[in-house]
Amino acid sequence: RNYGRTRRGLGTLEMLLIIVVILIIALLFKKQIMELINKLLANVNKKSEEFTS
Template sequence: MMTLVTGSIRKLYKDEDGLGTLEMILIIAILIAVAIIFKDQIKKIVEGLLKKADKKSNDFMDS
């Protein structure tokens, strides 16, 4: 009986099927936290890039 329990525990310990899912969830959670923390800076960068793209496309269309 004890060997059956010990074998089951070892099998459960070595089973890594859910490990990939857990890692993905943790990575996504960290990315969301970073995005929330730096949302103002990210917003400024994106707005600046969009303004540059708009200016360049207007310059291209005017030529």
């Protein structure tokens, strides 16, 4: 009986640790991620302006 609860709890702990690691990586690379997103959005804007004109 306890095995099922322990296993489910372990899965939750694993998911929590994965989320924490992803958040830490995102915070460490925030500047690079924002630059990439801005470049992509600028490219989308440029292409949409070319398409509409």
